[in-house]
Amino acid sequence: MLKRSRTYCKMASKKLRVAVIGAGAAGLCAARHILACPDAFLPPVVFEASDQVGGTWVYTEQTGEDAEGWPIHSSMYRDLRTNLPKEVMAFPDFPFDPSLPSFLHHSDVLAYLESYREESGIQDHVRFRWQVDDVRPVLGDQGWDIRATVRGSGSTHRVSEHFDAVMVCTGHYSVPYIPPIPGLDSFQGCLLHSHSYRCTEPFAGLTVLLVGAGASGVDLALQLSPVAARVVLSHHGPPVCGLPEDVLQVPRLLKVAKETVEFRDGSVLQPDVLIFCTGYRYCFPFLPLAQLGLQETDYGVGPLHRHLLAPRHPSLFFIGLCQLICPFPHFHCQVLFALAVLQGRCRLPSAAEMEADAQEQLERYLREGGLARHFLKLKAQQWSYAKELAHLAGFPPLPPAVQAIYEATRARRCHNVSTYRDTKYHLLGPDAWEEVQDSGTD
Numbered sequence: 138m139l140k141r142s143r144t145y146c147k148m149a150s151k152k153l154r155v156a157v158i159g160a161g162a163a164g165l166c167a168a169r170h171i172l173a174c175p176d177a178f179l180p181p182v183v184f185e186a187s188d189q190v191g192g193t194w195v196y197t198e199q200t201g202e203d204a205e206g207w208p209i210h211s212s213m214y215r216d217l218r219t220n221l222p223k224e225v226m227a228f229p230d231f232p233f234d235p236s237l238p239s240f241l242h243h244s245d246v247l248a249y250l251e252s253y254r255e256e257s258g259i260q261d262h263v264r265f266r267w268q269v270d271d272v273r274p275v276l277g278d279q280g281w282d283i284r285a286t287v288r289g290s291g292s293t294h295r296v297s298e299h300f301d302a303v304m305v306c307t308g309h310y311s312v313p314y315i316p317p318i319p320g321l322d323s324f325q326g327c328l329l330h331s332h333s334y335r336c337t338e339p340f341a342g343l344t345v346l347l348v349g350a351g352a353s354g355v356d357l358a359l360q361l362s363p364v365a366a367r368v369v370l371s372h373h374g375p376p377v378c379g380l381p382e383d384v385l386q387v388p389r390l391l392k393v394a395k396e397t398v399e400f401r402d403g404s405v406l407q408p409d410v411l412i413f414c415t416g417y418r419y420c421f422p423f424l425p426l427a428q429l430g431l432q433e434t435d436y437g438v439g440p441l442h443r444h445l446l447a448p449r450h451p452s453l454f455f456i457g458l459c460q461l462i463c464p465f466p467h468f469h470c471q472v473l474f475a476l477a478v479l480q481g482r483c484r485l486p487s488a489a490e491m492e493a494d495a496q497e498q499l500e501r502y503l504r505e506g507g508l509a510r511h512f513l514k515l516k517a518q519q520w521s522y523a524k525e526l527a528h529l530a531g532f533p534p535l536p537p538a539v540q541a542i543y544e545a546t547r548a549r550r551c552h553n554v555s556t557y558r559d560t561k562y563h564l565l566g567p568d569a570w571e572e573v574q575d576s577g578t579d
């Protein structure tokens with residue numbers, strides 16, 4: 138018989154006070170569902186370092202640090218259109234405005250999150266300009282002490298508070314990852330990470346080398362090709378289909394010198410600008426990971442039960458660590474699972490079993506040829522994952538149409554990265570949908 142987690146059993150008997158760290162999509166989702174269970178939870182406290190909800194979707198022209206010296210969180214660029222259609226981006230219980238096209242400008246997503254916040258009554262529970270600095274478990278499973286810095290006008294002060302549970306919703310697209318490439322320090326041209334890219338104008342007439350062909354690398358190639366003198370995309374994957382003909386695709390970057398760069402095939406380029414579209418690092422400076430039985434790993438942080446729960450502290454949850462998913466529906470499932478655990482509606486194995494299970498899952502992934510750093514990239518696995526959370530926690534699974542539209546979008550994008558956004562999807566029911574060419578009018 139499985140040994141049950143002590144913390145989890147004890148918690149089911151009183152109204153819990155939950156801290157939500159971050160008011161992006163994941164934090165708003167957590168707050169909405171906590172508020173929806175007033176019998177089990179006190180209203181949440183949502184700590185938000187900035188002065189706005191929306192996280193990633195808050196566009197600012199600023200890069201680096203803000204006027205008060207705080208790092209800019211969002212990596213949003215001015216002309217971004219979503220790479221998923223709104224039909225699969227939406228939280229399952231909150232559709233987008235039907236009059237909008239399927240692929241949205243980022244400002245429509247922020248407006249959507251603002252209405253989600255309003256409809257859910259979250260606003261009064263968000264503490265803006267409160268940055269969480271420290272999250273400590275109180276000895277004997279007695280909850281959590283959270284310390285935060287409160288940014289006033291011209292001054293800051295520190296505050297400490299106690300909570301029964303914590304949901305970490307701080308995102309993972311803010312701290313740039315730049316691979317160690319020999320000679321990079323000597324490069325005398327302009328060097329930036331896509332985190333600090335905002336618009337095309339500064340690159341007009343220049344030779345731009347984009348490193349990495351993930352969502353941002355490809356998007357930037359599409360945006361920059363009409364204005365730059367030359368756009369070169371360096372990556373190690375199969376050729377990206379549908380890029381403008383003047384975008385040159387070259388192999389991986391091998392080394393960098395003062396003015397030139399060399400690729401794996403020996404070819405050389407003299408770029409004016411190098412933009413690293415090489416992804417981000419997971420970063421939890423406020424968590425004493427070792428004390429929690431966790432550690433930084435190649436893929437982020439672990440071991441975690443079902444990619445979200447700290448086995449030795451089952452009242453600490455990470456919402457939204459996974460990648461290559463439908464983010465908002467995924468957050469929805471993780472939040473409902475976490476709340477079911479806290480309410481005692483979802484049985485957990487013992488800490489040792491959860492750790493062993495997480496390790497076994499990683500080993501299986503590696504045996505099947507996966508690279509450790511890609512462990513949280515769920516792709517097709519996201520559907521069984523979401524289904525399992527729904528089954529365990531007793532909430533309705535995601536509608537099959539979400540999976541079908543997501544996969545149709547991926548296939549279209551693989552076929553042609555320039556045209557896949559010209560499609561409009563119509564959800565006709567949980568299981569029924571159709572796609573049409575988007576003429577811009579309905």
Ligand code: FAD
Nearest residue numbers: 159161162163186192193219220268269307308310457464
């Ligand atoms: P975030 O949106 O990053 O929010 C985290 C919040 O936590 C922020 O408000 C931050 O200020 C706050 N915070 C951080 N640390 C602290 C702290 N210590 N104390 C207090 N507050 C803190 N997804 C899609 O579905 N479709 C797309 O088309 C799409 N395009 C994208 C394009 C780009 C350029 C990027 C970067 C991401 C894109 N995504 C897209 C993924 C997107 O990040 C997720 O959809 C989602 O918005 C992430 O939400 P989050 O709440 O996890 O994190």
